[in-house]
Amino acid sequence: MPHNPASAPGLVSFVGAGPGDPELLTLKGRKAIESAALVLYAGSLVPRAVVDCASPNARVVDSAPLTLEECHDLVRRTALQGRSVARVHTGDPSLFGALREQAALLDADGIPWRVIPGVTAACAAAAAAGLSFTIPEAAQGLIICRAEGRTPVPEAQQPGALAAHGAPLAVYLSSGSASSLQAQLLRSLPPRTPVLCAHRVGWPAEQLHWTNLENLAQCVTDNGLERQTIFLVLPSHHTPGAPSRLYAADFSHACREKK
Numbered sequence: 001m002p003h004n005p006a007s008a009p010g011l012v013s014f015v016g017a018g019p020g021d022p023e024l025l026t027l028k029g030r031k032a033i034e035s036a037a038l039v040l041y042a043g044s045l046v047p048r049a050v051v052d053c054a055s056p057n058a059r060v061v062d063s064a065p066l067t068l069e070e071c072h073d074l075v076r077r078t079a080l081q082g083r084s085v086a087r088v089h090t091g092d093p094s095l096f097g098a099l100r101e102q103a104a105l106l107d108a109d110g111i112p113w114r115v116i117p118g119v120t121a122a123c124a125a126a127a128a129a130g131l132s133f134t135i136p137e138a139a140q141g142l143i144i145c146r147a148e149g150r151t152p153v154p155e156a157q158q159p160g161a162l163a164a165h166g167a168p169l170a171v172y173l174s175s176g177s178a179s180s181l182q183a184q185l186l187r188s189l190p191p192r193t194p195v196l197c198a199h200r201v202g203w204p205a206e207q208l209h210w211t212n213l214e215n216l217a218q219c220v221t222d223n224g225l226e227r228q229t230i231f232l233v234l235p236s237h238h239t240p241g242a243p244s245r246l247y248a249a250d251f252s253h254a255c256r257e258k259k
Helices: 027-034 068-079 101-107 121-130 159-165 174-185 214-221
Strands: 012-016 036-043 059-062 085-090 113-118 141-144 168-172 192-197 207-212 227-234
Touching: 012 027, 012 101, 027 085, 027 113, 036 068, 068 085, 068 101, 085 168, 101 113, 113 141, 121 168, 121 207, 141 159, 159 168, 159 174, 174 214, 174 227, 192 214, 207 214, 214 227
Parallel strands: 012 085, 012 113, 036 059, 036 085, 141 168
Antiparallel strands: 168 227, 192 207, 192 227
16 A cells, blocks of 8 residues: 555554563553554564454564564554554563664654554563562662673673672573573672572473572583573572561551551
């Protein structure tokens, strides 16, 4: 269909698909997929079941074998016909999702876009294991990072450097570098530091393996943990911490006076 310059471009929605469970797709994300004329999803990372809610009339395309330019050409042609697009990303689009370069191309073509957040793998893995990243008086932060691979990582943001803070780490995209990651982290953390290795969280083939830092690389090898594995490194996991003050009887806040 040729582009009519008088018509407004269609809206492009970057949809966070969550970690893999179709039921963890947000209602807003599902609506964007259901109403889209083009659904472009990363099939190597997003299960097809996540986009099965697309309209029977929609064009559903796996972006895994495509380049950035090829993806943008599909999106551009659809949007300039005045039709909507759902660009479906694994997890949340703001994390390791190539969002900036895609949005820049849309801006250059005058195509409107928005981001619909999704459940990221770190939170999904914590939920699957029933753990809390934060512990009063022991852990009050979370660091999200990755080991260096084909994508360089600034020296100060290498996992080994960040581990020196003692905060929990969620290490993405690093199963292929498990040995070097382990060596880095051991410079700052004790060998017995608990680590959760979570593979394909939310997929039928989900795997959760508890280990410790000195056995991290061996756990990856023994269980064949390849792509789509996240490591939760938890220095304070076995620390008792303190009870939350939010519910303490002697703690007042805007909704309750202390007793």
